[in-house]
Amino acid sequence: MATVSASSLAAVIAAIGNDRLSGYEVLVRLAKPPAAPELPEPALYPTLHRLEAAGRLRAGWSTDRFGRTRRLYRKP
């Protein structure tokens, strides 16, 4: 099992901030400075799901005006 550092977990939460973001949007934010710790793309969704299971993130489904349905994450 790949281990994710505490700083990566904190960076994911920080990247979400007060917004509601999909996994891909989190990935895009993490790729921009000053974020960008070591979080490979394959580890993104397991990390998000771990944070949700630990109660540090909430997730829900939303459909935007283009009809795209995405699972969005936010801080509790």
Add this chain to the structure above:
Amino acid sequence: MLEPDTNRSSSPDETPLPAEIDEYLSRLGAGLDLPAHVRAEIASEMAGHFRDSIAAIESEGLDPERAAREAIARLGSPTELAAELTSAHRTTRRLLSGAAGGVFQATLGAAGGMLLGIAIVAATLCEFAVVTGTLLKPPTEFLFAGLPALRAAMAGLPMATALLAWASCLAAFVAARRGVAVSSRISRRTPAAVRRVWAVAGFATLFVAAVFLVPAPQNLVSVLSLVAVPFVFAAAALTDSTPRVSLPRRKVIAAIGVLAILSTSFARNVPAWNGPLPDVANTPQAHAAQLREFDRVAPAWTYVGGHPVLAEGGGLWGSGVITQTINVWTFDPSTVDATAQELSQFKDIRFEAWRAVRFDASPAIAEWIPDPAYSAPYATAPADFHAGQLDAGQGQVEFDVSHVRTTEWIVFVTGTGPDGRRYRLNEPEFNMGGGPLVSSFTGTIWQWLTAST
């Protein structure tokens, strides 16, 4: 195969995914060891990710086919991702929440199942009462509506234990199903993964409770019925969902309602039919045969005025206690003194509780006699007819027989006569309906199994 959540991924504005992505999602789904609803959510989430990722890569100038391959390459092996996602969902916190939620829902299910089970058992008894009270009786007896026929079906406290055990079987079935479903959903373990845990834990708990902890009136039927409860629980936990039977619901409910009303109405007013009444009338031959059996307890003392010195004043029996009242014979007031004189010659007068068995004196006549398998009484108790009780003309004894499997009893009174021999002073006639005193074993199944007969 990973099936996307159709409620979320079938938006008409979203383009179909390339075949490579479908293949990736299939392999991802095959690797996810999670309940179906979680796998569907992951499928929808990953489909959305691929759409966003492919669109972004295409905007960098790659054609759709290469963009799909690049998106797959960035996300890595579906097998490894599946393992990581499975691990992410299976937290200890969810496991404990699943266990607690499952137990809570199983308890609610057990309560509901118990109520339903009792209703079904009660309805079945009503039907039994109607059938025995109507079809098996002469029509003229309808004029003499009397005791509810339910009493016939409920005869004996161990039968009540058995009926409750049958209702408990339904409760166990519902509890196991709800427990497995809810704990699987909350803990994110597949139903297959939690079934065995539920089956083993539930079986062990219910088996220990049924066999060692719960005291109740018991006989062989109640013991077998109670032992069935943990087996029903384990079977319900281990098997797949219940097959659905399609029935016209309104008609079925209406039919059950009408049947219940009719049944209750009949059962309340139709007297019970217990089969032909036992003929316990003593023919001289049968009585003589019975007395010979009584003499095995002790030889009878010479009667006074043609009667035994003592006579039964009535017997009572409960779940595990038998009570026998003995009267000093007062048939003729002039004989009381004579009876007292007779009794005064005896020492060590005592009540003796003997196990009884049915003695078929003739094909039509049934009597009860001391069980020939035993040469001594089960219990004795002093009967002090000399200190006060004689004046009242009565003596009473109470035997606790709740921990003996034997259910039929005869109480004798014996005393040591002037010649130093023990004599029998009464002649049990079996009051209260012409039968022996009846008890029932009360205790746990283990106590029943290890009890003496």
